[in-house]
Amino acid sequence: MNIVHIILAVLVFSMSLNTKAESCIRVEVQGAGQPLILIPGLMSDGSVWQQSEKYLAKNYQVHTVSIAGFAKTKACADADNILSQVKSELLSYIEHHKLQKPVLMGHSLGAFLSYSLVIENETLFSAVIAVDGLPYIAPIFTKTSATTPTDMRQQADYIKNIYQQATAQQMADMTKQTIAIQATSIENQQAVIAMAKVSDQNTVASALHFLLLNDLREPLKKVKTPLLLIAAQGAFTNEASRRFATALYQQQIENVPNAHLITNTDARHFIMWDDNEWLMAATDLFLQGVL
Secondary structure, X not given: OXXXXXXXXXXXXXXXXXXXHOOOEEEEEEOOOEEXXXXXXXXXXXXXXXXXXXXHOOOEEEEEEEEOOOOXXXXXXXXXXXXXXXXHHHHHHHHHOOOOOOEEEEEOHHHHHHHHHHHHOHHHOXXXXXXXXXXXOHHHHHOOOOOOHHHHHHHHHHHHHHHHHOOHHHHHHHHHOOHHHOOOOHHHHHHHHHHXXXXXXXXXXXXXXXXXXXXXXXXXXXXXXXXXEEEEOOOOOOHHHHHHHHHHHHHHOOOOOOEEEEEEOOOOOOHHHHOHHHHHHHHHHHHHXXX
16 A cells, blocks of 8 residues: 555544544533433523532432534534434433433423424433423414414524524624523523524524424324423513413423423523522422322
8 A cells, every 4th residue: 555545544534533523412421310311402501501400410310411503512513404413412322321211301492302302212211391492482483373384484594594694793682682581680691692602603593493494292292201391481571471471381282191381480581590499399399200
């Protein structure tokens, strides 16, 4: 073999190693006991679970996920297909580490991933906790459960294009427009904006597009795994708005056999920051009843 062939062989081998090594998830583990997987939401990393994982690690082996391209986690090669890739890698992670009947606990987009995982692989999981995250996100914006992915096609394409072309500052500015519903304290609001500013535009665009065009409400009706949906209502200013939001959330889990909805009327979207003590108490009560 001449020197050119040797160099080519080394390059190919190196490229192969890099491809295999790259992942779209990063996982940190602490605690011991039954596994519990924490999945963050859009433009968030595992740090949003810091208070929760510290508490949960007293009784569970906590696996805290960060998704490539969100917050400070570097984007991966599959940014254009991020949610499907993350789901695939989570399943591989569970298999590789031989996790027995883990609990899935996801926030927002992380809740959507949890629904998707249990729909397609129900026997793997013991319970699902969805922290202010729905099987289909679009009705939150349209204010009607009648909305379907077909209705959202044009808007989904438009939003994807906007985010793909956004600068870091524009990512932050778009997040500021809805920051009042994200968290209560100014400090936490600034943390949400900071995570958005450093998130990868293509990854965020792909995730939003996928969420708007994929509706899990119907397949979720076949799932018998215990499921707790937790709604944050702290951003609503009157009782009528809270009742409307509660009805909208309840409609999302209609006819899901073992699904239950609870609400927090004080906390906003990042419940784990606004009221982690309440969230952990609700988690304990739910898991004690189903595990």
